[in-house]
Structure formats: C-alpha cells, structure tokens
Amino acid sequence: MKIALIAHDGKKADMVHFLSGFRERLHQADVDLVATGTTGSHIEKAGFEVIKLLSGPFGGDAQIAAMAAQKELAMVVFFRDPLDKHPHEPDVQMLMRICDVHNIPLATNPASAELMFKAFTQT
C-alpha cells in the first residue's frame, strides 16, 4: 500500500509529529511512503524511508495527482496551511480535485489523517 504525504511549510513539523505517532503501525502494515520533496526530506530526517518527488511548487503536487489518477495511492495526506499563500495554488486545487474525481481518501488535517491511518493500519 502506498500513501502520499504533503505538508506546506507551516505544517511540516505537524506532519513529522503525526507520522512519528504511527511509526510502528506503518511498519507493520507494510506501507510505502511517497512525498513531495521538502516534506520528504523532513520525514526522512525523522528516520522514515520515503520516496521523494519534486518539491510542491516545482511540480510535486502534480506528480502526486498523477499517481492518484492512476490509482497508485491508497490515500493522500495533505496538511495544508490555510493561513499562508502559495504560488502553486492551482496545483493544490488540482490535486484535491483529482482525489475527488477518483475517490481517493484525502486527509487535510491531523484529526482526519488519524482516523484514516487507524483504518488503514488495522491489524
């Protein structure tokens, strides 16, 4: 099972904190993590194995959208920062739209991500 992880700059610490709480369960559930570039670097530094794509503003969101459209992802976790502006907002909207088009579970905050992770990593 492959899970995509994306966090805007103001939410990267939240992403690492969130993942750290699921370290054991992720390992047991044999989950592959894929992330946009800078998010991936933060996750890697926290000791996780992760496939890093391009940074979000350089096309990383679009790469993840393509994976979602090709049904390669079990879910997408995208911790957006609603209090900041993003030059690649059209890509962000496109990714969320593609998730809805293809009915891919999309969590945009830790509370929803926790519910989905618990469901996906149930043993």
Ligand SMILES: O=C(CO)COP(=O)(O)O
């Ligand atoms: O910009 C992002 C999501 O829109 C995230 O990209 P990075 O992980 O490269 O910072």
